[in-house]
Amino acid sequence: MSQPTNQQRRAFLAEVTGVAAATVVAPGVLLQSVANAAPRDTAVTDDVRYGMLIDTTKCADGCSDCVSACDKENGLDLMEKPEGASDELWEMQRPRWIRQVKLRNNLTGRVTSLPMMCQHCEKPPCVDVCPTGASFRRADGIVMVDRHTCIGCRYCMMACPYNARSFIHENVQLKTTATPRGKGCVESCNLCVQRRDNGGTTTACQDACKHGAIVFGDLKDPNSAVSQAMAKYPTVQIRADLQLNTGVRYTDV
Amino acid sequence: MKRKSGFSLLLVLCLGLLGGLGTAQAGEGVEGTARADKLDACVAPTATMRRSHFELIKHQRDVTVHLGIRKTDNSLAGCVDCHVRKDAQGKQVPVNAPGEFCAGCHEYAGASLDCFTCHATKPTGN
């Protein structure tokens, strides 16, 4: 049996990733500057920390574009209600990575709209409680679930202060290549990790927000849009009392 | 454990069937329509692939999920992309449909095929 030629191998790779063979650039540079770049070939490091700023003054009441974009990006819209399931129960059982929430200040009556999702804590309770280590935090700050070792105990869902996680309650027929999904595992927003690893600079929700309420980027890079915006506006963490140092911050809550 | 894996295999096969019926209505894959059919060998010699493809994939899966490394020739997405065949109408047939690349061999060997309870069985583009 002959070894595959280099050319064959390159062709295979190129087809897998859908890009022409690109010159290798240092990953950090790649991530910051090139939109449709090559997939990562080195491990993620903690030189970057991904995060978001949600400007609630821009988030429009009644708009759910970020939710639909997330559903599409991560194959959540491919989920089908199991035959015989009640609509009401299914709404509570289907996975959701991002959702719209509207709040009223009890004292002032001021109303705020904002999207809620995994807050990508620096010290995530879901990671602390996971018995197998399937719930983990990547070096670049993304909190996610390794479905290969998730046993479906749902302890992380008990521990999450943000109701950010979903359990897959049914057999899944359709899934995208980038977001595998199957019955009996827990999942949540992973800041579009497939985009992170393939050189993308945005998240689906950010792209979809026509009001510019979502700014995504590297919190450790002082020149990134998200760092600049955070330096400019007063921001808060949701449940700051828990001192989780969330990667997702909000203005005007 | 044994009964369990048999059960999951059954489930996987059923799923494959359902997936095949429900989504593409694809027929049987036609020999020679997968890109792999036209290559001499996979990312390693055939004998190695037959014996230890799962080790390559398993190693890759940990590296990808935890370290974010995607640029490699050992990804499951790569397997599916290259080995998926088309039916007479030119529709892609799920690799875990009976007799297709993955399922054909796993059925023959009586080995469970758990990948596709979660992973896409044909390329989806993203």
Place this chain on the structure above:
Amino acid sequence: MNKIHYREWGIESPRYWGLLAVLAAIVGVGGFATLYMEHEGHWVTGMTNQIVWGTPHVFAIFLIVAASGALNVASIGSVFGQKMYKPLARLSGLMAITLLVGGLIVLVLDLGQPSRLIVAMTTYNFKSIFAWNIYLYVGFMAIVAVYLFTMMERKANRFSHGVGVFAFVWRLALTTGTGSIFGFLVARQGYDAAIMAPMFIIMSFAYGLALYLLVLMFTFDSDERPLGDAVLRRLKNLLGVFVAAVFYFTVVYHLTNLYGTENHAFEAFILRDGGVYTWTFWIGWVLLGMLAPMGILFHPALGMQRGSIAIAALLVVLGGLSAIYVIVIGGQAFPLNMFPGHTIIESGYFDGVNGVARHYSPSLPEFLLGIGGFALALLVTFIGVRLLQFLPTSLADDVADTQQAK
């Protein structure tokens, strides 16, 4: 000296096999329910992304908590040197194992991926109390098995005290671990309290002893073995004291919560506005589970009647299930307090709009799985006492007195 003799449970075969058949049938039904849930996924249960732990967890946690409590009788005998409890020790050890097996099976079968148990056994995150519990539970079974061996094998008798002490310490750690599953959940109003761990320990004392008493009375009565008033009075008084301790912890738990303003909404939910959870708390946990049994057990006349003692023990079990239900399900039904000082007026995903509780209605398969775990624990217990010498031939007053005087 009146030596204690042990003999296999001797009820006549048809009755024994009939009993096993009934229990096996319940286990079987639970098994089918599990296969169904397993095959379809959790959508056939009442569990959702908001109420993630349902009825199976209520049964599993109850059984696990009761398991460690069932060992108490043996511990009192060998750790604290109370001679009267010595003859009761073997059954106590057996039930500690069987109840734990029943509870763990329910817990494991309710996982999203039960087939990945091997992953749970080989991949650990030691910051997780769950990972510790895997060791604590498996270790508990092994230690109690050794403990039983030292009690039942004469040559090993001299180790019995040492192993018994070890088992006692281990069971305290185990129940602390189980209670901490909730105590460590900082995000949830109803759980984030250190008192959870000691409260679970004291609950385990009561629930374990209640189940033990029921099995003891049933096996002795059905086999026409004498069970003297002396032993029974001791055990029922002990049960009364344990239930009183649970009562104390329940009061302290809610009073401390009521003191802090941040917990007022949660307390109002459990104690006043929580609908089914409020009812379960007052009627199940407090009235049936604590006040009624205490009333019976300490009543000068009722407390001396076997029938009413059995009813009291049964009530403690029911009250225990209610208590775990309120803690597990009620604690989740109360919405997360994500935005203090704000009211959520709209949500795309069940965030407790206007403070409304999350919805959960238990489904039949979940319930059958839980009951199946109960039946399995009893099934194994009855097989155990039939095959091996767990039960003393007599606990009549003269036997017990002799033991006491020794």
